[in-house]
Amino acid sequence: MEIMEGAEAKVYRERLLGIDAVVKDRVRKAYRNEELDREIREERTKKEARIMALASRGGAAVPMLLMVRGNAIVMTYIKGELLSSMLSSAHRRNLGDIFVQAGGLLAKLHSLGINHGDYTPANLLVDGSGVVWAIDFGLSDTGNSDEEFALDLLLMKRSVKKREYVQFLNQYVEKSGSSGSAVIKRLKEIEMRGRYQSRSLLTA
């Protein structure tokens, strides 16, 4: 059963040795040279799998990597709802605790040296017990730079309401200590740069 067809991959469910699994299969891009396409997909699949394994080994709430099969990642299925759909639902409840967890989870990923690359409510799953899981490590990296970490925060900031971002950020700061302060400092610099740039565009 297909869950979703994204830009890069087909995602579907499968039973694997009795485990409820999700297969994320990078599909061929017709416009790319066949050989090059195969290399790109293989490389991205390996990288995503490596980062997922690193994250779960470090104790972050991410699906467990079960295997890599060709250009497909097989991982445990998380039964839950995307935070993005919870946010858009009519009877929107108080999601304060969810944003607190999201902040703690990002601090955990950063402490493992992982920047997520697409940390938005569309890549967070909330399971039946209210636990928040991060998915989609397709744009992730392990570079350890404050700039990349700050961009994770900025993307969340731009994706949610102010109050939600504050709940998220407070927990991030609390859980990430002094390394988190350096990231916040960098975030402020990035925002200043952005403001400066748009002002200079206006006055140019």
Ligand SMILES: Nc1ncnc2c1ncn2[C@@H]1O[C@H](COP(=O)(O)OP(=O)(O)O)[C@@H](O)[C@H]1O
């Ligand atoms: N481990 C998982 N458990 C449950 N659903 C998942 C899992 N991984 C992905 N999904 C579902 O598949 C969708 C697409 O997966 P994702 O990794 O975000 O790929 P894309 O790069 O296309 O956004 C997600 O939005 C989610 O609904």
Ligand SMILES: [Mg+2]
């Ligand atoms: Mg996604």
